[in-house]
Amino acid sequence: MREKIAIGTAAAAAALLANNLYQMFMVLPDEALQGAIYRILFFHAPAALVGMIGYFVALTFSILYLSSKNFLHDSLAASVVEVSLVFSVVNLVTGSIWARVIWGIWWTWDARLTSALVCVLIFFGYLVMRRAIEEPTQRARLSSALCIFGCVDVVIVYKSIDWFRTQHPGPVLDFRTGGGKMDPAMAHIFWLNFLAILLVAVALVLVRTRQESTAREIDSLRRLAHTAA
Amino acid sequence: MDARNFTFMFYGFLAAWLIVMLYVIVLARRGARLKKELDAVKKIASHPEQHADRR
Amino acid sequence: MKTIRHALLIARKDLALELRTKESLNAAGAFAIVILVLFSFAFEETEQIKEIGGGLLWLVFAFAGALIFNRSFARELPNDCLDTLLASPLSPASLVTGKALANFVMLLAMELISIVIFGIFFNVNWTRHIGELSLVFALGTWGISILGAVFGALTVNLRLRELMLPIIIYPLLVPLLIAAIELTKLLLSNQSMTPNDFLWTKLLIVFDVVFTALAMLLADTILVN
Numbered sequence: 001m002r003e004k005i006a007i008g009t010a011a012a013a014a015a016l017l018a019n020n021l022y023q024m025f026m027v028l029p030d031e032a033l034q035g036a037i038y039r040i041l042f043f044h045a046p047a048a049l050v051g052m053i054g055y056f057v058a059l060t061f062s063i064l065y066l067s068s069k070n071f072l073h074d075s076l077a078a079s080v081v082e083v084s085l086v087f088s089v090v091n092l093v094t095g096s097i098w099a100r101v102i103w104g105i106w107w108t109w110d111a112r113l114t115s116a117l118v119c120v121l122i123f124f125g126y127l128v129m130r131r132a133i134e135e136p137t138q139r140a141r142l143s144s145a146l147c148i149f150g151c152v153d154v155v156i157v158y159k160s161i162d163w164f165r166t167q168h169p170g171p172v173l174d175f176r177t178g179g180g181k182m183d184p185a186m187a188h189i190f191w192l193n194f195l196a197i198l199l200v201a202v203a204l205v206l207v208r209t210r211q212e213s214t215a216r217e218i219d220s221l222r223r224l225a226h227t228a229a
Numbered sequence: 230m231d232a233r234n235f236t237f238m239f240y241g242f243l244a245a246w247l248i249v250m251l252y253v254i255v256l257a258r259r260g261a262r263l264k265k266e267l268d269a270v271k272k273i274a275s276h277p278e279q280h281a282d283r284r
Numbered sequence: 285m286k287t288i289r290h291a292l293l294i295a296r297k298d299l300a301l302e303l304r305t306k307e308s309l310n311a312a313g314a315f316a317i318v319i320l321v322l323f324s325f326a327f328e329e330t331e332q333i334k335e336i337g338g339g340l341l342w343l344v345f346a347f348a349g350a351l352i353f354n355r356s357f358a359r360e361l362p363n364d365c366l367d368t369l370l371a372s373p374l375s376p377a378s379l380v381t382g383k384a385l386a387n388f389v390m391l392l393a394m395e396l397i398s399i400v401i402f403g404i405f406f407n408v409n410w411t412r413h414i415g416e417l418s419l420v421f422a423l424g425t426w427g428i429s430i431l432g433a434v435f436g437a438l439t440v441n442l443r444l445r446e447l448m449l450p451i452i453i454y455p456l457l458v459p460l461l462i463a464a465i466e467l468t469k470l471l472l473s474n475q476s477m478t479p480n481d482f483l484w485t486k487l488l489i490v491f492d493v494v495f496t497a498l499a500m501l502l503a504d505t506i507l508v509n
Contacts, residue, residue, distance in 0.1 A: 040241040047245070066505055086252045090245045097241040114458075121455035128451055132442045142438050145502045149434070149456060152498060156459045156491060200249065207256055214263045218270050225274040 006206035013199035020193045028186060040098045046194035047091040048116065050201050054084025055123065059151040062144035074140035075212035076205070077147060078130060081123050083204045087197070088120045115157045122150045136219060287378040287500075294374065294382025299389055301359070308355045309390055312348040316398045319344050324405055333406045338468030341402060342461050345395055346428060350450045352390050353432030356383050357440040366440070376503035384426075384433035384499070391425050391432075413471040420471065423488040424464035427495060431456055434499045438506050463487040 024039050061077035064070070095113065096106050107113065126146050133139035302308055323340050327333060360366035369379060403410050410417065431453050439448045463484040470481060 037235075037238040037241070039238055043242065043245045083252075086248060090248050093244045093248060094241045097237055097244060101237045118455050118458045125452040125455060129439075129442070129448055132444055132448055138441070141505055145438060145505050146452065148502065149431075149495075149498060152494060153456045153459070156487075156494070159459075159487075204252070204256065207260070211256070211260055211263055214260075214267055218263065218267050221267075221270045221274045225270065228274070 002206060002210060006203050006210075009199050009206065010203040013196050013203060016192060016196040016199065020189055020196055023189050023192075028189060037098060037101050040094050042190055042193045043197070044091055044094040044098060045190070046197040047087040047094065049194060050197050051084045051088035051091060051119075053198075054080050054087070054201065055119070055151055055154060058084065058147055062147040065140055065144045069140075071136065071140060071216060072209075072213070074144065075209050075216070078127075078143065079205045079208035079212060081126055081147070082208060083201050085120060085123050085127065086204070087201060088116065088123075092116060092120065115154075118157050119154050122153060126150060136216065287375060287381065290374045290378035291382035291385055294369075294379055295385035295389070298356070298359075298383065298386035302386070302390060308352045309393060312351045312390070312394045313397055315351060316344050316348045316394055317401060319347065320398065320401055320405055334408060334473040335469060337402065337406065337408055337472045338465045338470075341395075341398065341468060342424070342465050344398055345391065345425070346454065346457060346461060348394055348398075349387070349391050349428050349432055350453070352387055352394070353429075353436040353453075354446050354449055356387055356433060356436040358436070358445065361440065370507060376507040377500040379507065380433050380437060380499050380503040381430075381496075383436065384430040384496075387429035387432050387436075388426055391429055392421065395421055395425065408472060410472055412474055417468070417471050420464060420467045420485070420488070423485070423492055424460060427460040427488065427492045428457060430492070430496050430499050434495075434502070434506065437503075459487060460491045463491070 020042070024042060028039075058077045058080040061073045061080065065073035065077060092113075095116075099108065100106050126143060129146060130139055130143050133142060320340075327336065327340075357366065360369060370376065399410055402408065432449075435449055435453050439445045439452070442448055466484050467481065467488075
C-alpha cells in the first residue's frame with residue numbers, strides 16, 4: 001500500500017513536471033535582463049523552500065518522537081532531513097550556476113548563501129551523527145535533540161540576513177512583497193513547479209522511511225535470532 | 230526563445246536533476262541491500278539452530 | 285534556585301579537578317599558543333592584523349574550546365561517575381549548566397592567556413576598550429560553553445566522540461562567531477560602537493539565552509536513558 005502511494009506521488013510529480021517544463025520553455029517569455037537562465041529560478045527557489053519546509057517538518061517529527069517514543073516518528077524525521085538535504089544541495093548548485101552567469105562568480109559570502117550553506121552543514125552533521133550511533137533508542141533520542149537545536153539555530157542564522165548587506169536578489173514572491181514583483185504567469189508556473197518538487201520530495205521520503213522500517217525489522221529479527229540461539 | 234545564457238540554464242537543469250537522480254540511485258542501492266539483508270536474517274531467524282555457528 | 289546551587293556545585297567540582305590535573309587547560313593553552321605562532325607565519329604583523337585579529341582569536345577560542353568540551357563529560361566515564369551523577373539528586377539540567385559553567389571559566393582563562401600573547405606577538409593594544417571587550421568575550425564564551433556542554437553530553441557515549449563534537453558544534457556556532465568576530469574586530473581597531481553594532485551584541489545575548497533555555501529543557505532527553 002505504502003509503495004503504491006509512493007509510486008502514485010512520483011507519477012503525479014512527473015506529469016506535473018512535464019507540463020511545467022513545456023510551459024516554461026514554450027509558453028513563458030524570457031526575462032528582460034537575464035535571458036533564458038532565469039528559468040533556473042523555477043527549480044532553485046522551490047528546492048530551497050522544500051528543503052526549508054523539510055527541516056521544520058523534521059523538527060515536528062523529532063518533538064513528536066520525544067513525546068511518543070514511536071520509532072516511526074524518528075524514521076520520518078531522519079528521512080525528511082536526508083531528502084531536504086538533497087534539495088538544499090540542488091538549491092546551492094543551481095544558485096551557483098546562476099550566479100556564475102549573472103554575477104560572474106560561482107560563490108560569494110553573501111548572507112543568504114552563507115546561511116543556506118550553514119544550514120546544509122548543520123543537518124549534514126545530523127546525518128553523520130545518526131550513523132555513529134548503533135543503539136536505536138539512543139540514536140532516536142539524541143538525533144531528536146540535535147534536530148531541535150539545529151532548527152532553532154537555523155532561525156537565528158537566517159535572522160542575520162537582515163543585518164548583513166545582501167547581494168542576493170530581494171524577495172519577488174507575493175507572500176513576501178505583498179504582490180506585484182513577479183509576472184502572474186511566471187508566479188503561476190513557479191508555484192506549480194514548487195508543488196511538483198514537493199511531490200518528488202514526498203515520494204522520496206516515503207521510500208526512505210520504508211527503508212528505515214526495514215532496517216529496524218532486520219535489527220529486531222537479529223536480536224530475536226540472537227536470543228533464540 | 231531568447232538564446233542568451235541558454236547553455237548555463239541547461240547546465241543548471243542538468244545539475245539539479247543529476248543530483249536528484251544520484252540520490253535516487255543511492256536509495257535504490259540501499260533498498261536492494263536492505264532487502265537482501267532482511268531475507269538473510271529471516272532465514273537465520275526461522276532456523277536458528279542451523280546458523281548458530283555463523284554468528 | 286536549587287538548579288543553580290547544584291550547577292555551582294558541579295562547576296566547583298570540575299574546576300577543583302582541573303586545578304589539580306590541569307589536563308584540559310594545558311592542552312588548550314598549548315594549542316592556542318601554537319596556533320597563534322602559526323598565524324604569525326600566515327599573516328604579516330601590520331595594520332591588517334587588527335582587521336583579521338578578531339577572526340583569528342575567535343577561531344582559536346572555538347578550536348581550543350573543543351579540546352576542553354571533549355573532556356568535560358568524558359572525564360566522568362571512568363568508574364561510571366556519569367551514571368552516579370545521574371543517579372544522584374542532581375537534575376540533568378543542573379549537571380549540564382554546571383559543566384557549562386566550568387567550561388566557561390576554563391575557556392575564559394585560556395582566552396585571557398591567548399589575548400595577552402596575541403597582543404605581544406602581533407603588537408596590538410587590546411586594552412583600550414577592555415570593558416566592552418570583556419563583555420563580548422563573556423557573552424561569546426558562554427554561548428560556546430553551553431553548546432559545548434550540551435554536545436559534550438550528547439556525544440559522550442559515541443564512537444568517534446572527538447570527531448563528532450566539532451562537526452556538530454561549529455556549524456551551530458556560526459551566528460555567535462559572526463557576531464563575536466564583528467565586535468572584537470571593531471574593538472581591536474579602536475572604533476566606537478554604532479547603533480548598528482549593538483545588533484551584534486543583541487544577537488549574542490539572544491543566542492546565549494535561547495540555547496541556555498534549550499539546553500536546560502533538553503538535558504533530560506540527552507542524558508537520561
